[in-house]
Amino acid sequence: MRKWHVWMTAGTLLLSGELSLNGKLQAAGWNMPVGVTDISREVHSLHMTIFWICVVIGVVVFGAMFYSLFRYRRSKGAQAAKFHEHTTVEVIWTAIPLLILIGMAVPATATLKKMYDASEADLDVMITGQQWRWQYSYLGEDVNFISSLATPREQISGDQERGENYLLEVDQPLVLPVGKKVRLLMTSDDVIHSWWVPELAVKQDAIPGFVNENWVRINEPGIYRGQCAELCGKDHGFMPVVVQAMEEEEFDAWLAERKSAASEEAAGADREWKLDELMERGEQVYGSICAACHQPNGAGLPPTFPALAGNQALLDDREHHLDTVLNGVAGTPMPGFRTTLSPVELAAVITYERNAWGNDTGDVVQPSEIAEQLAE
């Protein structure tokens, strides 16, 4: 009777300990987050269940081992038992782990089934990994943008104090509505990336030539940060994921604004642009898209990423420059940007490259010229 009492007390203590311990581990960043979706909660509770099963097994196995070592030590005159095979014991120690594994597999499979069911989504977002940024397309909505690292270079080089969200901040986050089922379609333009946001319990590989599916239904508005989780080259650590979840009305307003901005951008392709305007816009585009490889000063990282400053092959041949930026260079890491950037952005960044860092060609590439080339 008294023994039972001790065990019950120990069990209760362990359980209450679990609750407070869990909170502490989370605060210290040691445990996986509970997250903000129903799935992430399930994943977390599975993780904790299996963790405690492992703890109990560990205590029982090592407890039995250390007790035997101590209780039956040679100085107390213990004699080793000499027998060979004991079928009953062997059956028991095979059957118990089997039952434990099945016991863990049943709830895990139930959750997995839910995770894989991406049907009947309210919104489809295509996520494309690129070296080294993410592109988000809201399918059927004509909204499409690139999300690049926003941490200033001075913080990375150590010339400036690191910010709160160092390497976990982007210029344009993925914006999603709360309470809606959002299907995430993932692919890649170059190598394998992995789109990972712990708070959403989503970690999905983005593989060139394949489209992987996943989905989220976010319960609480907020900003959720993640990273690329598949080693993808030089700037693998510099392509974070930021998801901003907002209420539905707010999201609809955001989407409408993005759509009108996109049509304004398209309209901008028709008018004549001045050199200054293009240079200003081009510097922005260059900073978020090109600078990771070709460097902010245009010096590149030869031989993989050639210099643009003083690059006579480009400066002497305007067509070659346009072709390189629009279509990329086969067999090199240089991708084509004809589908990822707008005509205005393309014209601006090419103009910028032809006039920055002492290139001074005075060339102006008009968005209308790019639009014509894209239409061909």
Add this chain to the structure above:
Amino acid sequence: MWNTVKSVLAAFFGVQRESRRRQDFTSGKPISFILVGILMGILFVVVLIFIAMQAAK
């Protein structure tokens, strides 16, 4: 034949009685264990597929 099946099942489970093992190694032919093993392996996979298909319905 039935004894071979029982021995293969014991091998699947991973536990075998010593007396039975001795018997298998003295009286049985290796080829019968190999064939029964392969057949039962296939049967096991088919049963798993069947269970999974039932569960998916």
